Amino acid sequence: MSDKREAARAQRPDEPDRASDGVAGSPQRNELAAQAIDLRYGDRVVIDGLDLVLPGNSVTAIVGPNACGKSTLLRGLTRLLRPSGGTVTLDGADIHRMSARTLALRMGLLPQQPITPEAITVEALVRLGRYPHQRLLRPWSATDQSAVEDALRRTGTTELRDQQVDRLSGGQRQRAWIALALAQDTDLLLLDEPTTFLDLRHQLDVLDLVADLHAEAGRTVVMVLHDLGQAARYADHLVVLHDGRLAAAGPPAEVLDAELVRTVFGVDCLVMPDPETGTPLVIPRSRTARLTAARA
Template sequence: MTTLHDTTTTAPHDSAVATPPVLEARGLSVGYDRRAVLSDLDLRIERGTVTTFLGANGCGKSTLLKAFGRVLKPIAGEVHLDGVPIRKEPNRAVARKLAILPQSPAAPAGTSVLDLVMRGRNPHQSWARPWTAEDAGVAEEAIAATGLTEVAHRDVASLSGGQRQRAWIALVLAQRADTLLLDEPTTYLDLAHQLDVLRLVRRINRDQGSTVVMVLHDLSLAARYSDRLVVLHDGGVVADGSPVDVLTPEVLQSAFGLHARVVPDPVTGAPMVVPEADEHDVTGLAANANLG
């Protein structure tokens, strides 16, 4: 694990491994109005993994994801995609390799699930290659994979929150990109739908070998569904590694100001964060006990 206040992720030292990481930030500084949120960041995303960015509000999680997706131009440094500076790649070439799901996306009024998902095929179209039966088949497969076949012709706006989020993930799947960037895919969803979406993401990773990079807020769910956690704080990376190595009381206190215990998830064994009780929590528990 990268130690606290070390902003460099250690790369493998095996010289025989020649395959570059899927994504790599090199000396990356990124932010808004020339004001850096993250500075001089080095970070590698390895192929076929599920990596989740964590941190307090405003720490730069979504900012970093946007930089990886070429939505946000760096102030300094650069991002590499498959070993090549992403700024040098044509837009269509990037879209064939990299799919990004932003926070709270909205579909135009009157858009059906099928129409929405078909938009994921846009990077594969050109004047010489119009829409084909293959594109329709890919879209239908993506809809089936996300469990939306029965609502394929319904207006996206008429769906439940969980169904809408799965429709957007289906669009990402139809893009047939090897790497998926998902910015808070569980926001505004109840717990059952959060689990539904994260199980789907994990299945996509395992069945298709996709590389997934997510931003999440729920620490315990991130630990359950990720191979690797990257915690951002104070302009850089403060912890980076497996969930069991990263989610420690020390990191939780340093990055989140959270006093908590970390215990094994009784279902999966992954780390589960349990905030320490304060006097108000104890008072509430005592009152509930007296009511019983």
């Protein structure tokens, strides 16, 4: 754990020691893993016998074509959807054997389409992120309010705090929900398509925020993204799904190539180093080039 994270914990004596949750006697690594998990809706199998390890202390991006199981996988990893087979563990402990509060103190989630409570303001929504930290007869504390203020500031929603969430634009609403996830103040954060509804500038703002949370606060982040270039630029670890199965996993530079993109996404492309970062940059071939290749 980083020095900044240790200092922050020293200033919060009223908070539980979350490092002791999970496997007794083991340090908190925030490693999320699936062992032969099956995820389904009724009779429809979406994820079939998947084995996967999401490394702790890193940023992981999950990518893949539409309807390949990305959001379903995230639901299964967060206990929103119980596997019909296999197990999901956090630092070796089965998440389905953890109490709801223990898991909420370890893991924060931004779902793909969260349901906004009626007539709730932005600040009131963000305050809900502090619920796992509350105790019976324990009043709202300065620590709680500080976490809310920090989440509002980081997401650029401070000036929106008194506005009703259901009256915001799609992008503003998305940032309010991200603020709630940040206020929960977990060391593991899972985001399902956090850049949805956002223009390019705000997409980059959110991804820069993810990078800062990892670099400055030592948080482990798992996020579902659609943009392969953004995933390669911001993630340490890439997970590629195809038809509910694992197509590839590893560092973006080792995983992402033209053959993988063609096989998984059905797109002919060039993959070359990003001129600024050196990370893989996916450039679809022109229509003319694609038609020529198809005729060959």
